[in-house]
Amino acid sequence: MSLCALCAGDGGTLVHRGAQWRVIRADEAHFPAFYRVVWSDHVAEFSDLSPSDRVACMAVVATVEQVLRTQLQPTKINLAALGNMVPHLHWHVVARFADDTHFPDPVWASARRPADEAQLAALRQRLPALDDAMRAALAAHR
Amino acid sequence: MSLCALCAGDGGTLVHRGAQWRVIRADEAHFPAFYRVVWSDHVAEFSDLSPSDRVACMAVVATVEQVLRTQLQPTKINLAALGNMVPHLHWHVVARFADDTHFPDPVWASARRPADEAQLAALRQRLPALDDAMRAALAAHR
Numbered sequence: 001m002s003l004c005a006l007c008a009g010d011g012g013t014l015v016h017r018g019a020q021w022r023v024i025r026a027d028e029a030h031f032p033a034f035y036r037v038v039w040s041d042h043v044a045e046f047s048d049l050s051p052s053d054r055v056a057c058m059a060v061v062a063t064v065e066q067v068l069r070t071q072l073q074p075t076k077i078n079l080a081a082l083g084n085m086v087p088h089l090h091w092h093v094v095a096r097f098a099d100d101t102h103f104p105d106p107v108w109a110s111a112r113r114p115a116d117e118a119q120l121a122a123l124r125q126r127l128p129a130l131d132d133a134m135r136a137a138l139a140a141h142r
Numbered sequence: 143m144s145l146c147a148l149c150a151g152d153g154g155t156l157v158h159r160g161a162q163w164r165v166i167r168a169d170e171a172h173f174p175a176f177y178r179v180v181w182s183d184h185v186a187e188f189s190d191l192s193p194s195d196r197v198a199c200m201a202v203v204a205t206v207e208q209v210l211r212t213q214l215q216p217t218k219i220n221l222a223a224l225g226n227m228v229p230h231l232h233w234h235v236v237a238r239f240a241d242d243t244h245f246p247d248p249v250w251a252s253a254r255r256p257a258d259e260a261q262l263a264a265l266r267q268r269l270p271a272l273d274d275a276m277r278a279a280l281a282a283h284r
Binding site: 044045046047051054055058059061062065066069075076077078079080081082083084085087096103104105106108109110 | 186187188189193196197200201203204207208211217218219220221222223224225226227229238245246247248250251252
């Protein structure tokens with residue numbers, strides 16, 4: 001059994017699987033529109049990828065970002081590859097809204113305000129259509 | 143006068159300026175090896191760049207990452223494009239160490255431990271050589 005959580009499992013709700021990567025929805029309670037692009041191979045750093053794999057990886061990240069922008073018109077998109085806890089390359093792609101619990105701070109900072117449950121429920125209702133739009137856009141990627 | 147801090151100024155110690163981007167050192171007290179790749183044009187989101195500009199931008203990010211890895215052998219590299227405060231595309235490229243104030247949390251979370259001033263002083267002493275290595279590696283990029 002692998003000791004790496006992203007080798008052992010998908011790491012969230014699987015949205016689409018490509019040849020070298022998968023896109024999952026992270027199921028973060030206060031950030032429903034939080035996706036991750038997980039590279040299939042167990043590499044720690046972005047620069048561990050070959051230049052052509054880096055291009056392929058970021059094309060997927062940009063596509064996830066574009067779908068979030070088109071579908072949700074968020075205040076801002078946040079992108080990050082950290083991996084301090086799980087050193088297996090994964091990109092966080094998060095749609096941020098001016099009224100979310102942490103804005104304008106990063107999602108890893110302390111909350112600034114309580115969650116707006118009605119807003120979150122409305123956003124969660126849109127997730128099936130959002131996942132579908134994500135799959136349609138990602139199908140073009142190898 | 144521009145209202146955008148990254149249009150009005152460099153945003154840190156200028157390390158190298160390319161045709162469409164610049165690399166600065168962020169001068170963060172507890173993270174001396176904190177660089178930023180700032181896109182010259184005022185665009186908010188990564189996907190506002192053309193596909194070829196995205197490739198050029200990430201090639202610079204990967205080069206900064208590689209120099210940090212080669213020179214400092216950090217525990218992990220953290221990459222992020224957030225821009226909630228300053229919506230002008232800039233990539234944070236941060237060398238993280240197991241004994242830094244926040245590890246394994248992101249630099250935007252709360253500190254876990256006090257700063258190790260001796261360690262920070264040793265790292266700061268390496269910055270001129272690090273900046274030189276950065277400039278040498280970045281000279282190859284347009």
